[in-house]
Amino acid sequence: xxxxxxxxxxxxxxxxxxxxxxxxxxxxxxxxxxxxxxxxxxxxxxxxxxxxxxxxxxxxxxxxxxxxxxxxxxxxxxxxxxxxxxxxxxxxxxxxxxxxxxxxxxxxxxxxxxxxxxxxxxxxxxxxxxxxxxxxxxxxxxxxxxxxxxxxxxxxxxxxxxxxxxxxxxxxxxxxxxxxxxxxxxxxxxxxxxxxxxxxxxxxxxxxxxxxxxxxxxxxxxxxxxxxxxxxxxxxxxxxxxxxxxxxxxxxxxxxxxxxxxxxxxxxxxxxxxxxxxxxxxxxxxxxxxxx
Numbered sequence: 001x002x003x004x005x006x007x008x009x010x011x012x013x014x015x016x017x018x019x020x021x022x023x024x025x026x027x028x029x030x031x032x033x034x035x036x037x038x039x040x041x042x043x044x045x046x047x048x049x050x051x052x053x054x055x056x057x058x059x060x061x062x063x064x065x066x067x068x069x070x071x072x073x074x075x076x077x078x079x080x081x082x083x084x085x086x087x088x089x090x091x092x093x094x095x096x097x098x099x100x101x102x103x104x105x106x107x108x109x110x111x112x113x114x115x116x117x118x119x120x121x122x123x124x125x126x127x128x129x130x131x132x133x134x135x136x137x138x139x140x141x142x143x144x145x146x147x148x149x150x151x152x153x154x155x156x157x158x159x160x161x162x163x164x165x166x167x168x169x170x171x172x173x174x175x176x177x178x179x180x181x182x183x184x185x186x187x188x189x190x191x192x193x194x195x196x197x198x199x200x201x202x203x204x205x206x207x208x209x210x211x212x213x214x215x216x217x218x219x220x221x222x223x224x225x226x227x228x229x230x231x232x233x234x235x236x237x238x239x240x241x242x243x244x245x246x247x248x249x250x251x252x253x254x255x256x257x258x259x260x261x262x263x264x265x266x267x268x269x270x271x272x273x274x275x276x277x278x279x280x281x282x283x284x285x286x287x288x289x290x291x292x
Contacts, residue, residue, distance in 0.1 A: 004079050004086075008071075009062070009225075010279060013052075015071055017082050018060045024092050025121045025158035027057035027229035038094050041085040045078065056092060057229040103183040105175050108162065112152075114171050116182050117160045125197030126157035126237060137194040140185065147181055150174065156192065157237065215283055216243045219250055222279050227272055238272075248285040250276065 007016040031053045036042040045051050053064040102119040129138050130153050132145040141154035153164035220240045231238045241253040276284040
């Protein structure tokens with residue numbers, strides 16, 4: 001049986017149930033209006049009327065409850081349900097008889113970036129190729145650049161490929177062709193990347209070559225738990241690049257679809273800044289964006 005550890009969070013309404021392996025690439029955020037027909041675990045959890053939302057990413061399942069019950073009354077029951085369901089479907093979704101690369105296209109908040117999502121894991125981490133002239137050994141990105149003149153950047157993470165276009169085309173004109181090309185490339189066994197993927201836990205370490213201070217680590221932990229999964233779901237990546245304690249300013253590195261996105265500033269100010277002010281008001285008063 002899969003062993004699950006119950007782990008409280010800073011939000012008293014949310015409890016994490018941590019597994020000893022990665023459950024899915026990317027993340028899932030589900031409520032009672034979500035389509036859970038292919039997710040038996042969610043079906044079982046929502047049988048409990050006090051369960052409001054479910055968030056699944058990396059190696060944990062976070063459950064948000066109503067105020068009508070206390071965790072000490074229900075946490076063990078939910079743990080048992082999760083252990084049983086992971087035994088039947090270790091990767092959350094109903095197991096398919098034959099696993100193949102199924103690719104679908106998904107819009108992102110950045111109109112220049114289209115996300116091509118795979119049914120299978122592509123990378124454990126991420127790589128970013130900022131231009132067709134960048135000297136990186138990433139065969140999938142090179143293949144996209146060679147096939148499509150309009151491709152400007154390629155960002156590969158977990159189970160998706162995010163492609164940035166130039167102004168010569170619109171996505172409705174080329175989306176089907178790009179999706180078909182990526183699907184065929186993967187089905188034919190094409191190599192994805194020959195360089196080491198950056199890890200989601202600390203992607204900025206490969207850029208600034210230093211360890212976080214205690215204050216930076218606290219901010220980064222909140223980003224990784226509450227912000228990064230949603231950003232990655234939109235084809236992007238966010239990480240703490242720099243922190244100025246004297247002005248209480250956190251500078252965020254934006255990559256993938258987030259880099260240059262028209263809505264990134266609004267997202268930072270309206271969402272991430274408010275979140276950090278709520279969780280660490282003694283550390284953060286404002287955030288700034290740095291495009292990767």
